Amino acid sequence: MVSLHQLSLALYSTSRLLIQLLQNTLKEFNLTYPQYVTMTVLWEEDSILVKEIGERLHLDSGTLTPLLKKLEAMNYVKRQRGENDERTVHIELTYPGKSLQSKVQQALLPLEEILNEIPGLELYDLNHSLQNLLESVETLKNSKKE
């Protein structure tokens, strides 16, 4: 029997510790974890709206706005208000922002390998379970809104 409390604490702790581990590496580039994941979204698809980044990461604009301004200050992204729709802000990678990708990936490689060698850990299943739970929680949250 697994309680909500046990599960949430396991998620919370594991998430935080893994992120701390990643941040050890990321700090070479002056990136926090949320900043890094934001960059990964842009590396996958450049020039998207704040809202779209938020959807993919489940972060709201109140978190993203200051984060993106920070990335802009570091000259990794450019923020540009939409021409047709003045409410929106398009985020584009700068050249330094683009070339950061391979450097960061390179730096994370050792960790990547260690992770894959954890005995008895079925990463694929774990990832799958997390996605399943994530979707369920999302659905729950949305249903409560109405």
Place this chain on the structure above:
Amino acid sequence: MVSLHQLSLALYSTSRLLIQLLQNTLKEFNLTYPQYVTMTVLWEEDSILVKEIGERLHLDSGTLTPLLKKLEAMNYVKRQRGENDERTVHIELTYPGKSLQSKVQQALLPLEEILNEIPGLELYDLNHSLQNLLESVETLKNSKKE
């Protein structure tokens, strides 16, 4: 194949969303999630040190000190400096702090049930994998310290 990036994002997102869901309920009691887990530790074992709470939750004193002061201000806990060892602070539940337990558990029950009914989600396995990953990450972190 699961990348470090995928896994960490799944953990980060799921953790955050589940906690948001919990906080919907917890806010009735004016508790944030970290405050709530701290209380759960005390409900399991009353009168322990800040350091011990930190070990169980993987939180450091920088997070716990202000949090515990908040709980003290709400009259849920009492903080008392150790007599033998002046460096330590013992945390004890107050009567309101103790009686909060059943109320909070009651309020979380509906969520608890919903969670257990998510189809295809093997909570037991998920929890087990998370514990395994958590331990590995912990070991890794400690090995890097030296």
Place this chain on the structure above:
DNA sequence: TGCAGTTAAATTGTATAAAACTTAATTTAT
């Protein structure tokens, strides 16, 4: 058409949490 109400997107302000650093007390080794 045009305007009132509604929805959408981002921002700002405030509170909370986390990381890095500091201070103080205790322990250990010599």
Place this chain on the structure above:
DNA sequence: ATAAATTAAGTTTTATACAATTTAACTGCA
């Protein structure tokens, strides 16, 4: 007995999360 190392908690600074606000765009209806 004392200096060095360790341990515990607290402080400071930065980042993130959340709520409330602002501005823009859309919708429907007179």
